[in-house]
Amino acid sequence: MNNNLFEDTDSILTEERIFTPTPEMVENANINAYMKSKGFDDYEAFYKWSLANRDEYWDDQAKELHWFEPWQKTFEWTDKPFFKWFVGGKFNIVYNCLDRHMETPVRNKVAFYWEADNGETRSMTYEQLYVETNRLAKGLQNLGLKKGDRVAIYMPAVLEQIIAVLAVARLGAVHTVVFGGFAANALRDRIIDAQAKMVITADGNHRGGKLIQLKNITDEAVAETPTIEKVVVYNREGLDVSMKEGRDIYWHDLLADIPADTVVPCEPMDSEDLLYILYTSGSTGKPKGVVHVHGGYAVGAYTTTKFVFDIKDNDIFWCTADVGWVTGHSYIIYGPLMTGVTSVLFEGTPAYPNPDRWWSVAERFKVTILYTSPTGIRGLMRFGEEWPAKHDLSHLRLLGSVGEPINPEAWMWYRHNIGHDELPIMDTWWQTETGSIMISPTIIQPLKPGSATRPLPTIAVDIVDRNSKSVGLGKGGFLVVRQPWPSQMRTIYNDPARYLTYWETLPDVYFAGDAATIDKDGFIRVQGRVDDVIKVSGHRLGSMEIESSLVSHPAVAEAAAIGKPDELKGEHVKVFVILKNGFEPSDEMAKELKLHVRTTVGALAVPEELEFTPSLPKTRSGKIMRRVIRARELGEPIGDTSTLDA
Numbered sequence: 001m002n003n004n005l006f007e008d009t010d011s012i013l014t015e016e017r018i019f020t021p022t023p024e025m026v027e028n029a030n031i032n033a034y035m036k037s038k039g040f041d042d043y044e045a046f047y048k049w050s051l052a053n054r055d056e057y058w059d060d061q062a063k064e065l066h067w068f069e070p071w072q073k074t075f076e077w078t079d080k081p082f083f084k085w086f087v088g089g090k091f092n093i094v095y096n097c098l099d100r101h102m103e104t105p106v107r108n109k110v111a112f113y114w115e116a117d118n119g120e121t122r123s124m125t126y127e128q129l130y131v132e133t134n135r136l137a138k139g140l141q142n143l144g145l146k147k148g149d150r151v152a153i154y155m156p157a158v159l160e161q162i163i164a165v166l167a168v169a170r171l172g173a174v175h176t177v178v179f180g181g182f183a184a185n186a187l188r189d190r191i192i193d194a195q196a197k198m199v200i201t202a203d204g205n206h207r208g209g210k211l212i213q214l215k216n217i218t219d220e221a222v223a224e225t226p227t228i229e230k231v232v233v234y235n236r237e238g239l240d241v242s243m244k245e246g247r248d249i250y251w252h253d254l255l256a257d258i259p260a261d262t263v264v265p266c267e268p269m270d271s272e273d274l275l276y277i278l279y280t281s282g283s284t285g286k287p288k289g290v291v292h293v294h295g296g297y298a299v300g301a302y303t304t305t306k307f308v309f310d311i312k313d314n315d316i317f318w319c320t321a322d323v324g325w326v327t328g329h330s331y332i333i334y335g336p337l338m339t340g341v342t343s344v345l346f347e348g349t350p351a352y353p354n355p356d357r358w359w360s361v362a363e364r365f366k367v368t369i370l371y372t373s374p375t376g377i378r379g380l381m382r383f384g385e386e387w388p389a390k391h392d393l394s395h396l397r398l399l400g401s402v403g404e405p406i407n408p409e410a411w412m413w414y415r416h417n418i419g420h421d422e423l424p425i426m427d428t429w430w431q432t433e434t435g436s437i438m439i440s441p442t443i444i445q446p447l448k449p450g451s452a453t454r455p456l457p458t459i460a461v462d463i464v465d466r467n468s469k470s471v472g473l474g475k476g477g478f479l480v481v482r483q484p485w486p487s488q489m490r491t492i493y494n495d496p497a498r499y500l501t502y503w504e505t506l507p508d509v510y511f512a513g514d515a516a517t518i519d520k521d522g523f524i525r526v527q528g529r530v531d532d533v534i535k536v537s538g539h540r541l542g543s544m545e546i547e548s549s550l551v552s553h554p555a556v557a558e559a560a561a562i563g564k565p566d567e568l569k570g571e572h573v574k575v576f577v578i579l580k581n582g583f584e585p586s587d588e589m590a591k592e593l594k595l596h597v598r599t600t601v602g603a604l605a606v607p608e609e610l611e612f613t614p615s616l617p618k619t620r621s622g623k624i625m626r627r628v629i630r631a632r633e634l635g636e637p638i639g640d641t642s643t644l645d646a
């Protein structure tokens with residue numbers, strides 16, 4: 001771990017600006033209604049109550065959802081650190097996203113407004129989404145898909161991507177969505193690890209005006225996997241792609257004879273049955289398959305959507321993430337659909353064709369709640385205030401941020417230019433592993449720029465030292481959680497030992513991998529990762545993944561990747577490369593190696609800086625000391641080097 005962040009605890013940034021909610025905001029807040037029902041009118045007192053009455057809180061939330069059979073026990077922790085929630089309950093998250101709404105006015109409400117990269121638009125009501133999900137579920141069933149089977153979804157941000165996710169989960173099969181920007185090797189590795197039986201993809205699509213050939217990439221990936229039986233191809237662009245006889249089938253052919261009144265009942269799942277696997281980077285070369293289940297995950301995603309975004313009947317919610325990340329799973333698909341809100345799905349990029357594209361989307365769909373990333377904000381900030389000023393953003397009433405620390409400057413810009421100087425910003429801290437938001441203000445709490453503020457109800461967050469002892473107010477340390485919560489990952493797929501590391505790095509707590517400070521008022525400021533995870537534009541990259549890609553190139557003997565602070569992206573990747581004998585450093589070589597990373601891992605991982613070096617600092621046992629490289633690079637104190645092989 002990088003110790004520097006942790007040991008430098010005295011230099012805690014003090015932020016004196018504080019923004020308090022208006023009385024109307026508090027009065028009408030969803031969280032306020034629940035607090036009152038429990039006899040509280042103060043969040044801090046309510047939070048304390050929630051820590052001591054965790055199961056009651058989650059029982060109350062879970063009861064708002066539909067269960068085929070109720071749970072017998074809210075929480076069970078007999079096999080620490082593995083645990084169960086809503087034990088014995090029978091449930092399907094998709095029933096709660098769709099079927100349940102067929103008996104209410106939500107049925108005729110728009111579920112999604114969609115806008116394509118080229119500006120084309122489309123919308124779909126809850127009923128239409130229900131119909132199309134059932135039809136696809138039938139089609140997938142006809143192809144032999146059953147409960148428990150794994151399906152990789154490698155699609156662009158079109159409504160069919162959401163339909164695919166819901167159809168798979170409806171059948172009780174397990175989806176693993178792979179971000180459309182990942183390269184063939186990344187898709188291949190995920191398919192292999194999940195032993196997926198099927199891939200659902202598209203011919204290709206345009207993002208930011210550029211064509212991505214998803215089917216070609218899928219073909220390349222699937223050629224090296226032993227388990228794929230069927231590839232379903234959604235025709236997005238009318239590209240002339242090759243279709244392998246007996247394996248590949250077009251979505252529209254699969255659905256051609258399936259009528260609109262087809263109903264495939266939701267598979268009644270055990271609360272603890274797998275819903276999805278989502279791969280994320282850790283500190284080894286192999287991405288981890290984070291496992292989420294139907295029951296607890298649904299309760300967490302639903303509750304946080306309702307309380308953090310304060311969803312009301314007439315809201316238009318827009319989460320700008322990609323469905324390929326956990327933010328998209330929880331806050332484009334599952335959370336919003338369970339609350340019955342209308343959402344926006346956008347296929348394009350923030351500044352194409354112009355730097356006001358996002359603001360134009362927000363204006364035209366009359367978005368009321370916008371959830372985006374610091375990278376997105378910083379990226380658009382640099383084009384100037386005139387771009388948002390062109391648009392009527394008066395419908396907005398709540399803003400959100402996620403993925404990386406938001407610097408106070410970006411926070412203030414966001415509030416001023418997008419939030420007409422009055423909107424609250426929910427800076428939400430969470431992770432792929434946590435499934436839903438953990439630390440965030442709600443609409444009733446005071447805000448400080450750059451702080452995710454306080455933990456949500458029952459979330460036993462603490463800032464601790466190496467012995468899991470609280471550091472106390474005004475200090476910094478490791479960000480941990482002392483007690484489980486419903487939407488927490490259940491394990492790492494095929495690798496329970498790796499799951500244990502989350503609970504074993506620091507004694508008796510869940511360690512998230514982040515450092516944080518807590519100020520004198522109890523406001524938490526997340527500082528960033530202390531492991532070998534690099535956060536580029538809010539996306540997680542493992543140092544080892546980039547290094548493995550580099551050493552797979554014939555010219556490379558050894559490589560080390562570090563994250564360097566970046567004004568726009570939060571961090572960017574710098575790599576240090578030792579070439580094999582017979583290869584010479586050159587600009588061409590650097591270019592070739594960057595391209596190699598692009599084609600083996602994906603565009604996100606491409607190093608911004610590449611330095612050829614004759615040697616790298618290592619431990620006596622031969623491990624590269626990235627911490628030392630990083631400290632040297634940034635001119636920071638190097639810290640403990642007792643294991644350094646000088």
Ligand code: WT7
Nearest residue numbers: 327402403404405427428429430431432526540
């Ligand atoms: C890591 C998790 C959770 C959805 C997106 C990322 C960083 C996330 C914040 C925030 C400071 C944040 C942490 C965390 N992070 N949100 N509001 N403030 N840092 O999910 O890819 O699993 O990454 O993102 O470092 O550990 P992820």
